[in-house]
Amino acid sequence: MAAETWLILGASSAIARAFAQEAASHGAALLLAGRDMPDLEALAADLRLRHGVAATPLAWDAAELAAQPGFAAACAERAPGVLNLFLAAGAMPDQAAAEADPRLAAAMWAVNVTGPAALLGAFAPILAARKAGRVVALGSVAGDRGRKRNHLYGASKAALATFLQGYAARLAGEGVEVLCVKAGPADTAMTWALPKLPFMAQPAAMARAIWRRAAKGGGEAYVPPIWWPVMTIIRLLPRRIFNRLDF
């Protein structure tokens, strides 16, 4: 995967940052998209300095739906060669808070689903025309079965996963690989203040695992892999038992 460009969407996220390091260490050029420009400038400087690769910050807001096609076109222009996408933008508001204020739920939905769907939709013809490229998106194990504590977020990640299934099918004949990462809890800003979560992964380890998995092609992948058996069991739990679980 050398000498390609990776467009990192939501590049300020700790997982995205670690993935950008991974890509840069393999010689890839980087486009760093997000809303926190000073942070993206700092990350770009860091990647250039550590790995000697080209790194460019780009202002991007996932929730601005109308802007997505234009943004996709601008990225395509900047990266005329093989262009890969890593989608990390996402939000996980507290369930109770999002229930109390539906605007919060709507904001989450825009970042987690509708924005990315609009952007990926705009990228589909671009990638198809190039007959190359990878799309890697951070889904979540929370999307596998709706839990009491977190089903608004879970529903958005389930929607993303379902979207990606069809998106992958659409691009299957075009040489484009689409990977939906079913990520388990990672030690980032998103989870910092939450009570202790099981099998917590460090961002760097998660990024390395995703990089290796992405090199093998598309599909769905649990990262860390322990989440495959765990989620298989959780999905198969009879409803009567599942409903009594407090999580």
Add this chain to the structure above:
Amino acid sequence: MSVAVEPPKPGPAPRPELWKPLALQSWGRMAAAPCLAARPERLRELQAALAAPGGRALLPRGAGRSYGDACLNPGGAVVLTERLNRLLAFDPASGLLLAEPGVTFADLLRIFLPRGFLAPASPGTAFVTLGGAVAHDVHGKNQHLAGSIGEHIAWFDLLLADGSTSRVTPESDPALFRATIGGLGLTGILTAICLRLEPVPSNALLVRRQRVPDLDAFLAGFEANAAAPYAVGWIDALAQGAELGRGVLEVAGPSPEGLPDRPAKPRRLPFDLPGFALNRLSIAAFNELYWRRAPALAGEERVAYERFLYPLDAILDWNRLYGRGGFHQFQCVLPFREGEPALRRLLETIAAGGNASFLAVLKAMGREGVGMLSFARPGYSLALDIPARPGSAALFAALERITVEAGGRVYLAKDAWLSPQGFAAMYPEAPEFQAVRARVDPDGAFSSGLSRRLGLG
């Protein structure tokens, strides 16, 4: 594809919660101190963390490699800087590096040694962050010539209590510059540090190691090697009588020729050793072995910087050697003139108490630190570990007395025992330091376990 239908107007983007309760330890495994902790991933979050919940006192924290309460803030709020670790700019012509405070010496070694640059001063472990290094004005085995890290800081950005960020150079605000170097995290939070790296010819040093029979021979050894870039002594702190101060002297300088790269895999101490494992006998045996292994006459060996600068990093979590009870470190520096008899008294006091200690480290320092509370000054520096025991308080009081009487000072990065009176006697510029704090932090937003213990508020 274009989207025709807008969803319901979204509200402000949800931001994750910054704070959580955490029990933090220091490297000496001082009692876990409950506090609130934030771990900003970026400057925006760091700025938000300035407003600690409930008006709690704030303290920045790097890698927690300080032995005592310098990196603890019991009942307060702690801002962890480990995720602020971006390298921002580097100019090979001048060696100037601009970096965020969470960058560690291990990062510097990994990224810049292959390019022929090295940290100009380096503590004994590479896990230390740049922010922590500046806040204690740390020194290395080259202090006698290179000085401490503060001498190599060109400028820094400091996030102040009022939320503004100040770019501080020695010229722009000399008092704030000198208060922040060695400033114990009490003047503000360093957000970017401009440090001058030192060009080196290779990735290795030529090291001479030599057995030394006693203290006099040691001190003479330092004098004879005053021109060598690196010099450090390892003393068997249990040797007494005629053998008092016996040990191994290491002298080194850059090697024109390098070594092939071969990354060492660190080992981890998988469990706490039971407290009884470290007794006088086991430590004496270890120290004896270490002494015997060194050649009686100096021989020269090419050694990678990593192994020479950070010998203990090969065993991760070695502080667990001392068991759950933890341990203390004592480090002081004594002016050359009064130093020799005082060193003798310190070593005798420690050995007589039967306070088992692994090797003690002896160094000749040559330069005054630039900070108001910098530790370094010309003289002999002695550092040793002392396992926590019921008699520790009395022992440390005795060591403090000897140090004060000799006109020396105790290193605050290692300290958990110093009294406010002892501190005032050892650090005469403390009033100037407090004046700067009153100016940049009038409401006392920043504070630590150590600052409250020493009467700095």
